[in-house]
Amino acid sequence: MKVQSLRVLVETKVLEEGWMKQRYKQLTLIDEKRASAQYHEQGYQKRIARAFNKKVKPRNLKEGDLVLKVLRNETFDPRGKMKPRWSGLFIIKKIMSGGATRIANLDGEKMLCPFQMDRP
Template identity: 50%
Template sequence: MSDNYREWPEKIPFALWGHRTLIRTVTGATLYYLVYGMKAVQPVELEVPSLRILLESQVPEADWVQARYDSLVMLDEWRLNTLYHVQLYQKRMERAFNKKVKPRGISEGYLVLKSVRALLPIDPRGKFIPNWAGPYLVKNILSGGAVRLTYLDGNDFTNPTNLDQLKKYYP
């Protein structure tokens, strides 16, 4: 938008306006519409009046106020409709993601290795720290992909572990 890097503060309002008036795929509406309940008037429409601006300018003020009130009353319905749109979008994304997920094939009684993701403060091994710890025994599988593990000596883990942090152990 600019040839000189020093002009960027002058361009921020235009970038923000574009961001607020762009229709989102997730919601199916603009941020401006969700906040104010009406379509934004583009700056170019003020200089070259569009049909929408011309029709609004010829409406008597009392009728315009009544129409604005009616649109604000309908705003909750539009927001609810947007919420449904978001939920459908999330389900589509979940389906697309789940197509690529490979089942781990881990069930109760299996021996597994657990991913080591925590950074230890100081370890003399440096980058040669092992990536996996274990083996552990799968005690039970909870809903949503959580797993309760036990040590081989029978002591239980205090917190459940995510299934995506585990892989089968083959002795």
């Protein structure tokens, strides 16, 4: 909404009565503007999700499968060497809802936090 300053109102010689009517009209339309903005945002989020989900490849993993874990930190070494992007073999111990899994290394030591397995 546009709120004019008192100086602008005095210079344009707008009557207070007309200003009040215009202001009331703007305030009554604010709910409609808010609703249209919310519908626009929901549509935008659906379009972004659809575009992102095109790239997601479903993986048919089950408990006992061997997997590699992606290292998401910086892969460049200051000495000019490339660091590995994957971390050694892990066994899937439990698959939870939403694509999260609990993994353990080959010695059977479980990792503390679950990992999301359905990222591209």
